Amino acid sequence: MGGYSLSSPSFTLKRTQWCGLLRSEHIGQTVTLAGWVQRRRDHGGLIFVDLRDREGLAQVVFNPELDSLVHSSAHSIRSEYVLAVKGLVRERPEGMVNPKLATGSIEILAEELEILNPSKTPPFMIEDRVDVSENIRLKYRYLDLRRPAIFNNMLVRHKTAQCVRSFLNDHGFIEVETPVLTRSTPEGARDYLVPSRVNQGYFYALPQSPQLFKQLLMVAGFERYYQIVKCFRDEDLRADRQPEFTQIDLEMSFITEEDIISVMEDMVTTIFKEIIGLDLVTPFPRITYAEAMARFGLDRPDTRFGLELVDVTDVVKDSGFKVFAEAAQKGGIIKAINAKGAASLSRKDLDDLTGFVAIYGAKGLAWIKVNPTGWQSPFAKFLSEEEKQGLTAKLGMEEGDLIFFGADSRPVVNAALGQLRLLMAGSSS
RNA sequence: GGGGGCGUAGCUCAGUUUGGUUAGAGCGCCGGCCUGUCACGUCGGAGGUCACGAGUUCGAGUCUCGCCGUCCCCGCCA
Numbered sequence: 001m002g003g004y005s006l007s008s009p010s011f012t013l014k015r016t017q018w019c020g021l022l023r024s025e026h027i028g029q030t031v032t033l034a035g036w037v038q039r040r041r042d043h044g045g046l047i048f049v050d051l052r053d054r055e056g057l058a059q060v061v062f063n064p065e066l067d068s069l070v071h072s073s074a075h076s077i078r079s080e081y082v083l084a085v086k087g088l089v090r091e092r093p094e095g096m097v098n099p100k101l102a103t104g105s106i107e108i109l110a111e112e113l114e115i116l117n118p119s120k121t122p123p124f125m126i127e128d129r130v131d132v133s134e135n136i137r138l139k140y141r142y143l144d145l146r147r148p149a150i151f152n153n154m155l156v157r158h159k160t161a162q163c164v165r166s167f168l169n170d171h172g173f174i175e176v177e178t179p180v181l182t183r184s185t186p187e188g189a190r191d192y193l194v195p196s197r198v199n200q201g202y203f204y205a206l207p208q209s210p211q212l213f214k215q216l217l218m219v220a221g222f223e224r225y226y227q228i229v230k231c232f233r234d235e236d237l238r239a240d241r242q243p244e245f246t247q248i249d250l251e252m253s254f255i256t257e258e259d260i261i262s263v264m265e266d267m268v269t270t271i272f273k274e275i276i277g278l279d280l281v282t283p284f285p286r287i288t289y290a291e292a293m294a295r296f297g298l299d300r301p302d303t304r305f306g307l308e309l310v311d312v313t314d315v316v317k318d319s320g321f322k323v324f325a326e327a328a329q330k331g332g333i334i335k336a337i338n339a340k341g342a343a344s345l346s347r348k349d350l351d352d353l354t355g356f357v358a359i360y361g362a363k364g365l366a367w368i369k370v371n372p373t374g375w376q377s378p379f380a381k382f383l384s385e386e387e388k389q390g391l392t393a394k395l396g397m398e399e400g401d402l403i404f405f406g407a408d409s410r411p412v413v414n415a416a417l418g419q420l421r422l423l424m425a426g427s428s429s
Numbered sequence: 430g431g432g433g434g435c436g437u438a439g440c441u442c443a444g445u446u447u448g449g450u451u452a453g454a455g456c457g458c459c460g461g462c463c464u465g466u467c468a469c470g471u472c473g474g475a476g477g478u479c480a481c482g483a484g485u486u487c488g489a490g491u492c493u494c495g496c497c498g499u500c501c502c503c504g505c506c507a
Contacts, residue, residue, distance in 0.1 A: 045464035059467070079457090098467055121458060124440055127468090131441055135499065189506050209507095235506040236430095299507095359432090359503060 013084035013114045020056020022089060022103045032086040033058060033108065034116070036146065038126070040077050047074045051083060052126075054151060059098075059107040060085050070113050080119035080126065080143075086112040156275060161228055163274050164248055167267050173224040173250060178213035180230075185212045189233035192243070206232035214251050226250035297335075297418020307421045309335045309414070312405075315390035321382035323366065327407035334407040335417055338395045339424050342402035343369040343376075356423060357406070362416035366405035370397050 015034040017026070038050035038057055047062040062074040077083070087108040098104035123140055124132045128149040137144040144150055165175065184191050184205035191205035209231045217225045227249045234243060252260060265282045272278040285303075292301045295308045312335065317328035324334050345353075354365040368377040368391075380388070395403055404420060406413040 039467075039469095041466050041469050043464055043466065043469075044462065046466075047464095048466050048469085050467070057467095061465085063464080065464085093465070096465055096467090101467080104467085121439070123457095125457075125468095129468095133441090133499085136440075187507085233506065236504085238506090239501065241506075361503090 011084060011114055011116055013086050013112060015084065018055040019051050019053045019058035020103065022058050022106055022108070024091065024105050026089045027091050027106060029089050030086065030111075031089055031108065032084060033060070034084045035082070036126070037077055037079055037081045037083060037119075039079065040074075042075065047071065047077075049074065049077055049083075049085075051085065052146075056102055056148075058103045059101070060087065060110050061107050062110045062113075066109065067111065070110055073113055073115070074110065077115070078119060078121070080122050080146075081115055082117040082119070084114040084116055085110050159275055160271055163271050164226075164228065164267065167270050168224075168226045168250065171224070171263060173226040174222055176213075176217060176222070176225055176227055178207070178210040178227065178229070180206060182207060182212075187211065189235050192232045192234045208233050209247060210249050214249060218251050218253055221253075223253045224251070293414055297414035297416075297421065302422060302425070305425045307337050307339065307425055309337055309417050309421065310395055312336050312391060312394055315394060316383070316387055319383060319387055321366075321379045323364065323379070324405075324407050327409075330409075332407065332409045333413050334405060335413050336391070336395055336403050336405045337417055337421055337424075338397065339402040339404065340398075341400045342424070343371060343400050345369075345402055353404070353420065353423075357416040357420055360415040360419055361412040362406055362408060365416075365420075366407065368397075368403040368405075370399050370401045370403070372399055 013032050013034070015032055017031040017033060019033050019035050022031070033051055033053070035051040035053035035058075038052040040050075041048040045064055049060045049062070050057045051060050062071045064071040085108065087110040089106055089108055092098075092105060092107050122143055123136060124130050124143070126143060126146045128147060130137075130147065145154075168175070181194060181204040185207070187208045189208050191208065193203040193205055196202045196204060210227060210229055214225060229247055229249050230244055231247050232244050235241075237243065252263070261283075265284055268284075269280045269282055272280050287301070287303075289299060292299055294311065295301070296303070297309050311333060313328055313333045316324040316334055319325050327334055350365070350367060357365050366377075366379055368375050368380060375388075383391075391397065391403070395401075397403060404417065406417045406420075408416070
């Protein structure tokens, strides 16, 4: 690499405006833009270049009749070239307005062009609709970050952090940074370890959360503390789980459970209002852990749809169907979900679903189809008339319905039917 | 720790079930033409270690074994 010079920069055109913020109020002004080439449309005569900066796109027009030299050098422009362009902002001709662009009513008539940097052909298009593997995107992270959608993610994160700080500051919280290289404070997850050079053979543990320090601050009388902080947990990954992540960590003294819930509802409501303009209604609906497990089988229930789990243990605990009876005898439970109108599922579909619940430890998946001709089910013949009536009433069974049963220990039944519920609703992969 | 999917052009994928002539498509890329496009149009063209290695076979992108990479899930994780 060469050395750096403190002498004048090697470019002559200095940016005066953001591309994406040009509006009709700028018509008549001569501006200088700097940015990346989104796309070039070369008509042989006229050349259109969409120039992109972090605020958006603006269309630059190169006209051979205006300056044939500038026009001919515009000929060599390719995607992702970095340009500086000086030109007149003018209203677009009649019928040429592009309503899809915020800058679509104006364009810049190029008078000077400086190619600040050429670019190799990028491995994928810099646009929101890209369909590229995570691998490729990460390999060319600097290109992926140019995409408006990704930039916007970062922007939302920035605004949210600012919003949270502002809210908590206004509510008497004090932001404190806590140490990262520290002693292990086991919380269940494995620690990330950092070897110590000074104390050979010893290790620091990266914090799974700032728990210990938070308590220290409370004992010391800080009253209200917060921190937007990285946490580290050395566990295996999932699609939605990373080994390092950021928490809004906070603590309050001399308060009740209702106080903390209320402040958190206020904070979340403020974030949604300020960041995306959405009004949330408080108080938020509340549900106990026991109720969540009973009705949805999971501690993070998706309450946007029905398909709730129904405990039918008392109806079939003495059933002639051994799978039910034995589950009850061993202290387990029998639960069911009514997939309304799903009786049209094929035998293969049901076999696939049986394989699906097996992932969560279920040894089988009993089912009943309510057909026009009556019940269709591998085990209905073992049920008494009383049990059939009990199930019909408790599950609201009607023609066209498909009922799934789980009979096992409570955790297995909840996990299997809880996940099956999500699958049937199409809200999970 | 365990199970499953995927790997073919720069990118996204088809082709693998049933081995058989020169491995295809869309987008992108390169060149010609084009003065109102905005996912420009049009004509032409280039581009391949079928992840890698070994094996079976007259013949392997296709079958077998191994190996590497990657994604998803279970366990784990609050």
